[in-house]
Amino acid sequence: MSDTKEKLSAITIALHWLVSITIISLIAVGVYMTDYEVYALYPIHKSVGMLLFLVILVRVIWRLKQGWPEAASNYKAWEQRLSRIVHWVLIIATVTLPISGMLMSGLGGYGLAIFGLELLAATPNPDEMGKMIPINGPIAGAAHEVHEIAGKVIFAAIVLHLCGALKHHFIDKDGTLKRMLGKRIS
Numbered sequence: 001m002s003d004t005k006e007k008l009s010a011i012t013i014a015l016h017w018l019v020s021i022t023i024i025s026l027i028a029v030g031v032y033m034t035d036y037e038v039y040a041l042y043p044i045h046k047s048v049g050m051l052l053f054l055v056i057l058v059r060v061i062w063r064l065k066q067g068w069p070e071a072a073s074n075y076k077a078w079e080q081r082l083s084r085i086v087h088w089v090l091i092i093a094t095v096t097l098p099i100s101g102m103l104m105s106g107l108g109g110y111g112l113a114i115f116g117l118e119l120l121a122a123t124p125n126p127d128e129m130g131k132m133i134p135i136n137g138p139i140a141g142a143a144h145e146v147h148e149i150a151g152k153v154i155f156a157a158i159v160l161h162l163c164g165a166l167k168h169h170f171i172d173k174d175g176t177l178k179r180m181l182g183k184r185i186s
């Protein structure tokens with residue numbers, strides 16, 4: 001059950017696609033709900049983000065235990081270095097986003113719940129309808145900044161990552177993308 005140059009393990013492939021598709025959806029929903037103030041989407045974004053955090057932790061532990069998979073073909077030195085940097089940025093950002101999200105919401109007084117299952121109660125302000133009494137305003141504010149910045153960083157890294165995957169598939173015509181789709185390559 002480990003990754004080889006010819007074939008990636010089912011665990012690596014399942015974790016990659018589960019995390020990547022959910023993250024891309026969370027970014028889209030996150031930007032949409034904040035830009036258009038669609039507050040009904042906030043609890044869904046938060047619930048899915050917290051559930052995904054559990055999968056992200058499994059993935060990070062799996063990656064740290066396994067090390068990075070060997071490149072699928074003879075990458076040039078700069079390609080190897082750039083892809084390794086981008087993979088680290090992606091992995092670190094996937095951990096930073098849910099943690100900062102939970103700190104921003106939890107310490108901001110908005111509470112934490114996974115599809116109605118309350119983990120931390122909200123602390124509404126009795127004097128101001130719709131406002132919360134923060135548990136720790138400064139840390140919640142800093143976490144908000146981090147969440148926004150990490151969202152932009154991961155977006156940029158995903159664009160680079162996607163360009164790399166497409167370049168390997170269509171220009172170099174190597175097995176990089178096929179291997180991540182579960183195929184055995186030579």
Ligand code: HEM
Pocket residue numbers: 023026027028030031034042045046047049050052094097098099100101102104105112147148151152
């Ligand atoms: C990997 C998981 C996550 C990703 C990729 C993600 C991504 C994003 C993005 C891109 C935004 C829009 C940022 C902006 O332009 O203002 C956003 C907003 C937000 N996220 Fe997340 N998020 C994740 C997890 C979470 C979690 C776990 C929580 C809380 C439990 C959370 C709470 C929020 C809140 C409250 C906002 C709105 C902030 C505002 O109103 O300015 N997020 N998220």
Ligand code: HEM
Pocket residue numbers: 012016019020021023024063069070071072083087088090091094158161162165176177178180
């Ligand atoms: C947009 C669609 C995506 C495509 C087509 C794609 C494709 C790939 C491919 C082909 C590889 C193998 C690279 C190699 O063997 O060197 C890979 C690895 C990787 N991808 Fe993606 N990816 C996508 C989205 C994402 C997203 C959104 C994330 C993170 C949030 C991500 C994180 C990673 C990481 C960390 C690796 C290193 C191997 C591993 O840990 O599984 N990818 N991706």
